[in-house]
Each structure stands twice: as C-alpha cells, then as structure tokens.
Amino acid sequence: MASASNLTKLRYRFIPDHVIGEILSKKWIDNAIPFLVLVCVVLVFGSLIPNFYSSSNLSITARQFGEFGLVGIAMMVVIVVGGIDLSVGSNFALGNFMMLALLNLGGWPVELAAPVVVLICGSVGLLNGFLIGYMRLRAFLTTLVTLIIVRAVVDMLLLQYAQAMSVSFYESPAWDLMGLGGFFGIPFSFVMLVIVAVIGHILLTRSRPGWRLMAIGGSRRSAHNIGLPVRRTVCAAYTISGMLCGLSGVLYAARLSGAGTDTGMGLEIAALTAAVLGGNSLGGGRGSIVKALIGALIVLLLTNGVLRLGLNSGSGPMVLGLTLIFAVFVDVKWLKNRDKLLSKVYVSPTIIELPKPVSTDPRDNTAFAINDRLNDVEIIGLGEVESPEDVILDEDDHLYCGTRHGDIVRFLAPDYQQSEVFAHIGGSPLGMSWDRERNLLVCVGGMGLYKIAPDRTVTKVTDETNRSTFSVVDDSRLRLADDLDIAPDGRVFFSEATVRYEMHDWPVDALESRGNGRIICYDPKTGKTHTAVRNLIFPNGICTSQDGQSILFAESWACRISRYYFDGPKAGRVEPVLDRLPGYPDNINRASDGTYWAAIMGMRSPALDVALRMPAFRKRMARRIAPDQWLYPNLNVGCVIRFNDKGEVLESLWDQHSANHPMITSMREHKGYLYLGGITNNRIGRIRLPGRDTSWSGYRNYWGQSS
Template identity: 75%
Template sequence: MSLATNLKKMRYRYFPDHVVGEMLSKNWIDNAIPFAIMVVVVLVFGALLPNFYSASNLGILGRQYGELGLVVLAMTTVILVGGIDLSVGSNFALGNFLMLYCLNLAHLPVGVSALIVVAVCGGVGLINGLLVGYLRLRAFLTTLVTLIIVRAVVDLLLLEYAQDMSMSFYSSTLWDLMGLGGLGQIPFSFLVLAVIAVIGHIVLSRSGPGWRLLAIGGSRRSAYNMGLPVRRIVCSAYVVSGMLVGLAGILYAARLSGAGSDTGMGLEISALTAAILGGNSLGGGRGSVAKALMGALTVLVLTNGVLRLGLNSGSGPMVLGLALLFAVFIDVRWLKNRHKLLNKVYVSPTLMEMPEPRTTAEGPLTVNDRLSDVEVIALGEVESPEDVILDEDDYLYSGSRHGDIIRYAPPDYKTHEVYAHIGGSPLGMSFDKDGNLLVCVGGMGLYMVRKEDRSVHLVTDETNRSLFSVVDDSRLRLADDLDIAPDGKIYFSEATIRYEMHDWPVDALESRGNGRIICYDPKTRRTRTLIRNLVFPNGVCTSHDGKSVLFAESWGCRINRYWLEGPKKGQLEVLLDRLPGYPDNINRASDGTYWVAIMGMRSPALDLALRMPAFRRRMARRTAADQWLYPNLNIGCVVRFDDNGEILESLWDRKAANHPMITSMREHKGWLYLGGITNNRIGRIRLEGRDENWSGWSSYWGPNRGPNKGKGRPAA
C-alpha cells in the first residue's frame, strides 16, 4: 500500500471532520463572533495602552463595567421581548440624582435610598411598560419620548438642587464600600453585576418567565395565540429594565458622588451598541445574558481605550462607529449564512473501503424467483410496514408511517384494526415474555404496548451522554430494531446520532460510524450505550443460545456478533461480511439459523464513491440533495445464515412482481412474513419443510427454549 493511501486512511481515521458541522449546529456557536470581537478589542487595547493589565486599571474598568453591564442587561431584557428602551440613559441620570438627593439632602440611610431609587426607576419602566405593553405603542418612539421627558425632569431638578447638593457630602462605611471598595481586589459594582447576571441567566434560560419572555420576542403573535399574557410580560420587562438601570445609577452615584447634566448622556447608544454587538438580535427572541456581558465589555474597552489613547477629539466616535458597523455587519452576515454554511459542511463523508461483495451469480445467493408467488396482505391499506411480527394466536402486527401499530386477524389477514397509536413511525418490534409489544420508534425512542389494555408507555428515550460528543447524543434520534435477551435486558440499535429518520440516505453518504447499540435494563431502568461508532446498526437478534447478540451494520454490509456471556464476553466480532446488499432486520429461523433481510443491493458506483470521501464531500456541497448518490432500496432479498456465518439460502423476487423490497421477515408456523419500509403491502410465503409449530415467541420464551423452561405461554 502506498504512502499516500496510508496518509489518506490516517487522515480520515483521526481527523474529526464532523465536529465542525456539529459545532455549527449548536446554539452556543452564535457567541463565537461576539466573543472573537471582544478578544480582539481587549488584545488590541491591551497592547496599545500602557498598564492596561495593571491591577489599578483593571479595578477601574471593573467598576465601570459593573455599571455599564447592568444598563446593557436592562437594554437586553427589553430587546429580548421585542422592544427597545431608549430611556435608559436619562433614567440612569435620574437614579444617580435621586440617590444623591436621598443621601445628601433627605438624609436617608443608604438601604432606604437605594430602595426608593430602584422603585422610582422601576416606575419609569412601568410607564414605558404600560404604554408599550398594554397600549401597544411603538417602543422606539415611546421610550424616545420618555428619554426626553426624564432628561428634562433631571435637568430641572439639577437646576433646583445642584447647588445644595454640592454643599453637603454624605459618607458612611457602606457607601464608601459601594463606591471605592469591594471584595478584596474585586470592585463592589462588579460583584453586583455578577450576582444579577447569574440570576438573569438562570431566569432566562431555566425558568418559565424567561422562556415566555423569549417566546414573545420570537413571535409575539404566536405567543398571544398560545395564550401567554403578552401584555403583562412585555410590561414587566420594561419594569425590570428600569429597576436595573436604577441600580446602575446608584453604583454610579457611589463611585463619583456627583450629578451633572451630562450624566448618562448617550448611554442608550452605548447600551444598544453593546447589546447588539454581543449578538442579541434587534427585534427580539434571540439573545442571552452572556451575549450582553460580552457586548458590554467590548464597548467599554473600546470607548475607554480610544479616550485614553488621546487622539484628537473626533477619533473616538470615528473608531467607535467603524467598529460598530464592522461588528454588526459580521453578525448580520453570520446570522443569515450560518444555516447555509451548516448545510454545506454538516455532511462529512469519511473513507469507507468496501470489500468485494459475494457473488450472486452462483452459490446460495444466486438470484431466483422464489418470492414471485408471495401472497399479498393488506395491499394498499398499509404504508411502510418496516417490521412485521406475529403473536402466539397468529395475529399479525405491523407498523405504519402514520404512527400506528396495526393488527391483522388470522387466518387470512383480511381484516385489520389499529392496535395502538404511538405517534412516531414504528420500526423494529419484539414481544417480551409477558406478551407486551416493545417497539423502536424513529425519533421517539423505545416504547412498550401493554398486552392487557394496549396502553402505550415510554420505556426509554435517552441514554448516557458521552463525554466528548458535540451533538447531544443522550437523546435517541433513530432507535431502529431491538431484541430481548433471556435475562430480560433489551438490546436495541440506534442507526445514527447525527441525522433524523428521514435523512438516512445522508448518513449512508457519510458512511461514518454514527450509530450504536444500546442496552436497557428493566430491572434497574437504566439505559447504557454498549457499542459506539457503528455504521448504521440496524437489525438486532439474540442468538438461539442466548449468549450473544447479532446485529447488522447496514452501510458496512456485514453482520456482527456481540458476546453477552461465555469466554468472549464483551467482545465484538464480524460474523458475516461482504454481503451483496445492505442488511436490515435479523430474526430467528425455526431450525436454529437466522433470517436477514437485505433491503437494497450495493452498486459499484456507490462502492467506488465510498472510497473517495473528498468526492462525496464535493457532491454534498455543490449539488442539490436530490442528486446525490444514494443506496438503492428498491430490490432486495431474504437470506438465511447460521451461527458460523455460513450463508445457506436466499429468496428473491427477480421480476419485482410482488415483493421486491424487504426490510424484515418473520418465520411463523411454516410461513415467512415479509415487511418493507417503502411498501404498501405485507407479504407471506409458504416455506417448504419447516417446523409447522415453531413460532418466534415460543423460540424465545416457550417451554422448550431458553432458560425459562416450563413457564408456558402467557395467559391470553
């Protein structure tokens, strides 16, 4: 093998292509650009300004950050609910003035003064809230008006009291601590911000009120139609905003102890800039506390830095304006193109070298017409019966894509009824010892239909989260087929953790080991992932001796054996490979062998493409999804093999007359029943020379099989 081939193998084996796409699909990636901008701004000004990282400078910055951060949080709260609050600047000035007034002229204690200030600023917020929330005025104009009015009020008050205030000077330990001190090196205002930010984060991301707030911002109309108290929530957002601004005003008063007519001038612009720079979207619904804090830091460092660089008077605004435009431009583009980018890079094909398939021209796999006389059941009355199963009373069950499990009555299966409605598409099915039907449901997980009352119960829909997986692999996305071991543990396959059920062809294109075998233990009710990185694990079947589990890896065209007990316990081995098609469900046969459905045949073109991952990646990026190479799922067959991995026979429908597409088959009392996921029918065919009394359930739980001898069939 040449060096280049080896390198290619190593590259696809070790380089995690798929991680990029998975990261792009996460919500937290929205923070990447604001974060990068913040880092760049800090680094640039850290390099330009002397002593930027000194303790004293950081202390000053931290103190200002506490104030600005609170105001930005206030603005963010309102932006999230789909509004805007331009009155923060003058409300801030009002809070600052009022605090100083209460302390210096009214001689109130700090605590009482602070409460008054928060209440009054909250009151200004309430006015905004009533106007915007209840009267449905436009937020921009309304808060613009309150901005002007509150500013004018502050100016009038200043005119009246500024002189008196400058004469007296309030001092107390608490007040000095607020203005000058803190916890060790950490300034007081920074601590306040930290506490509020933690609370705000929890409320926004983990609580009902926060979710309702975001829902209204996301779509006010839908929230209204859902019955959320839209007006009240919008109003309270403005109240919260006002109170936060009041708090910031108090901290500012503590720091500077002065009130001037330019206090908080233009603060609304800085806060708005910070909120948007951080990545909160103007118009609502998308944003977080972390984004607000990042934006606040960027703006603070930028404005302070430009000021300290001592450029001539216009440079500050110029740099600020430019930085702002650039950042918002990037953010807008990012938002718009993120999903396009995600679509392009999410599919990350890997190298898959398929061995030469076994021949179908001769030997046990020779194409024949044994399925051409299949008896057809429920033609046109069922859609996509992925799996079929029979109980001891010969009733036939199948899934349908409408989310039902349908039961057909023996002996001729001409009548049927909805046995249970599940909601998701039922895939693999299995009866447990008590006759309850266990079903893997695509997109939902593992469900059980009780025998007594046909009630549907969730068995499990999550497993343990693996440590380094970027996508959340604790949820079950595509539980596919299951089987039950003699000890009652349920082994089931999840075909892929990266795609939804109907995107299975894309998983085939990727041919990456995205699937896994999971075990649910009914005794402990715990679900654990047993084997990871399987290439579309599909059919699962416990061996006749109950000591191992067989499962198919569809795109790998092989069948594996996983040992549950015995000397090889915990080991995985390939039982049967080089299949000519994609194996699906595996089920027991009456003579101690196994049936496997081949859902589609391999084609040389796709096999070749699997050896060329770069080609497949180009295809995924440059052509429309309906033009990609997909596995063929039109013609398949049923194959019987034994415990040694020896293929014994195969059944085909060469002319594609009655039942060419097969995803599952069950042997039952001398008949073989066939299901296919793209079919509108179920097939059955008489088998020659098989045990006429053998049934699947008795093979697992009947008196003559398995460890539960003598218990007999469950009561009907």
C-alpha cells in the same frame, strides 16, 4: 494506488472533517465574531495603554463593567422580545439620583433605599411595558417619550435638590462596600453583575418564562396563536429592564456619589451599540446574556481605551464609530452566510472499503443465488398501512406493524382482513419487540424508545442516553432509534442509526458512510440508559442471540453483521459474524431452528462501491449536484437470508419480479409462516415456509410458555 490509498485512509481516519460542520452548527458559534472582536480590542488596547493589565486598572474596569453590563442586559432583554428600550439612560440617571436623594436627604439606610430605587425604576419599566405590551404602542416611540420625560423629571429634581445634596455626605459601611469595596478583591458591582447574569442566563435558556420571551421575540404572531401570554410577557420584559437600570444606577451612585445633568446621557446609544455588537438581533428572537456581556465589554473597553489614549476630542468617537460599523458588518455577513457555509461543509464523507460482495449469480452456486421463492407472497392490508418497517405477531397470532403516521396497526387473526389502530404513538415507529410482560417495545424514529402495554397505554421508556465526552453535537438525544431486542435479564438493546442526521436524511448518512451510529442499552432495573457500542456504520437490525449472551447487529452501509457480547466471558467484545454481503442488511430476527433471519433491504452497486473509496468525490457530489441526482444505495431489490451463529448463510429468498412485495426491511417467522415488512411499502407480505415448526412463535422462544 495502494500507497496513495493508505495515505488517504490515514488522512480520513485521523482528520475529523465532520467536526467543522458540527461546530458550525452549534448555537454558541454565533458569538464567535463578537468574541473575536473582543479579543482584538483587548489585545490592541492592552498593547497601546500602559498598565492596561495592572490590577488597579482591571479593578476599575470591572467596576464600570458591573454597571454597564447591567444596562446591556437590560437592553438585551427587551431586544430579545422584539422591542427596544431607549429610556435606559434616563432611567439609569433616575436611579442614580433617587439613590443619592434617599440616602442624603431622606436619611434612609442603604439596605432599604436600594430595593426601593430598583422598584422605582422598575415602575418606569412597567409604564413602558404597559404602553408597549398592553396598549401595543411602538416600542421605539414609546421609550423615546419616556426617555425625554424621565430625563426632564431628573433635570427638574436636580434643579431643586442638587444644592442640598451636594452639602450632605452619606457614609455607612454598606455604602462603602458597594462603592469602593468588594469580595476578595472583586468589585461589588462586578459580583452583582455575575449574579444577575447567571440567574438571567438560567432563566433565559432553561425556564419557561425565558423560552416564552425568546418565542415571542422570534415570532410574535405564532406565539400569540399558540396561546402564549404575549402582552404580559412583553410587559414583564420592560419591567425587568427598568429594574436592571435602577440597580445599575444604584451602583453608579455608590461609586461616584454624584448626580449631574449628564449622568447616563447617551447611555441608551452605548447600550444599544453593545447589544447589537454582541449579536443580539434588533427585531427579536436572537440574543443571550453572553452576547449582551460580550457587547457591553467591547463598548466599555473601546470608549475607555480611546479616552485613555488621550487622542484629541474627535478621534475617540471616530475610532468608536469605525470599529462598530466594521464589527457589525462582519457580524451581519457572518449571520447571513453561516448557513450557506454550514451546508457546504456539514456533509463530510469518509473512506470505506467494502470487501468484494458474495456473488448472487445462480451459476456460482452460492447461498445468495437469485431465486423466485418469494414470488407467491400473500399480501395483507394492501393500501391500509404506509411504511411498515417492522412486523411482529403476538401469541394470539394478531399481526402488528407501525405506520409512518405514528400508529401501531393491528391486523386480526386468523385471516388478517380486519385491521385497527392498536395505539397511536406519533413519530415513525420502526423496530418492535415483546418483553416478558407482553408489553410491546417500539423504537420510534425521532422520538426514542416507547412501550405499549397490553391495555394500549403508551409510555416513553427512554429518549436520551449519556452524552459522549468529546462529542461536539449533543448526542444525548436519540435521533433515529431503529431496532431493538431484549436480553433475557430484561435489558433492552437498541440501535441508533445515526447521531448526525434526522430520519429523512438517511441518504446523506449513507453518503458519509461514517461510523455515526451506536448501540444503546436501557436497563429497566435501574431505569438508566447508556451507550454500549459507538461509531457503528448505520447500525440497524438487532437480535439477541439464541444463547442469550450476545446481540447480533447489522451495520447497513458497511454490509456486515457483527456480534456484541453483553454477558459471559467475552462481555464487551465485538466480533464479526458476516461480511461481504451483497446488499445492505436491515432487521435480524430469530428463526425457529436456532438460526437467524436477516433482511437485505437493498443491493450494492459497483459504482457506489467505488465511490465509497473516494470521499472527495462524494463530497463534491454532495456540494455540487441536487440530492436527487446523487449516487444512492439501491433499495428497490432485496431479499431475506438465513444464517447461523457461525456466520454461514444457509439460504436466501428472492423475488426477482419485485411485484408482490417489492422492498423488505424486516421479516418475522411465526408458526410456519414468514411475515415481511418494508419501509417503502404499503402492504405486509406473508409466505408459507414449508417444513418448519408450525407451533414456533417468537414470544415463546424468548420468554417461554408459562409467563
């Protein structure tokens, strides 16, 4: 077994299974299928068509792509908002004609004519937008109507002016630049496309109007109900679409300098094809500039390539039709099954070999021996608080705890009968600590690190850290800030239990038992947050050591407590302090005699310990059976232990009946009493510690008497 186990260990150490799931959960993976199709198209036509990669062919393709890509974006913008614009082809033809007419017949300069044409086409879009956005007509029909009307108008104009236009010939440097030239060999229209695409991408993904567009496309009703200006935004989308068509028409005019009845004929179909092929969902809410461009490029290469191959008149459309059906089929299936696939592969347990636990049997005479010292816990606030993960007391002996409703509740000294909501944060407040200025710093699950001033104002301290260089998931956001403590110089060290799961998914992280967590440091002097230690296995409790040079932290699923030096000669090093714990350690806090308290939130079980050595088994479990039947860490029984800097466990406090205070995630010593919190409890416990310093308090121990 030993060698096989070594092999397995190596396999789990060096093959990052979890990355597959993380890649699948990225948004850009949406583009995978369209991108693959694009690569195939390029490879196929590259091998079939001579000179496909020649610079002249690339330049011509880029110039055409500049025009068609703009129309593709125009179509995408309205599809994203939940509409459709069939008038792009006609509008394009209108732009083309107007540009030529203004130059050849009107004698306008290019610099003036181009913006005017864009505005004219924009006004067609505005008309669409008004009818669809404000009058709430159906997009398909409305733009069908504008398609026919604008086409008819162009035809009429052509009938009247085509003759005159074909005689005159406009020439100017600017016009030549647009039609034939470019910058550094890159065609002008392609440069325009890149500019529009970059601006569009930023607007769509990183600005309020773009988010509104996506929100309205995703769910028009919800967008309306939360008060977004649905009608105005829809109208704006169509106007932008019209303007982009106009711009594209201008570029087309510059390239070919000709207007005919078939200009832009069927372009709406090509653009629609491009949009859908790229992965923009008809119906709205899913789409991006990149998708539009990939789709447009595929369609352009396909149509051009089929033309260039010189097949007989029908083969082109046939190949096109077949490819499109196939590509969309794959895309639709991919979209539908991606989540299923993701849920199958995301959970990726790894191997972890826990050392044999210290015995808790009273006959073995260890410090962990089970006893009944917590039998007589006094109960505070029974039923008034829900899930007080951590408790803390101030200098006036008032007791604070968080609740899962997002409140910090304060029980008033001396009898703790009365309680009030001290502050409302939201989220789920977990670990707490006082800083020197008597602000209460709180780790809030799902939100980050928050500060409550003595006057009860709540401010966010930090909710992000530096992103790891090679992480696939965005680990800059804090998902599960858990416990914190403060160094003598004011730096705040806090643990983030896992970067892969949300708070309520902690059992899944336990199943993985991978080093998904980390310790993060916030420095109030610089206001910066950085990650101090990575790849910890559910780091949970944090406590600054008595000498102020290191922090002690508990790794719950690894059943150990370690020390991280942030100052002194060993700065930056991590050392083990305690392992072989019989249970899962949670919060750690200082004790009055220079030692430390640690809460053991649950006990190990032999079955789960064995399972931890069998990652494949756990993976099968996660895939095949319902979560309520998984092997879980047993969080029903726990205890409190006291240990010293050398890692010697001095005593443990148990409650075998688990009646008064069933579950413990934290404890706080204050003036001769030990106060207990538990995340699944609806109460706070307190027990008198005989023979301890009755004047000792945490705040004074940290920050001294004076301040």
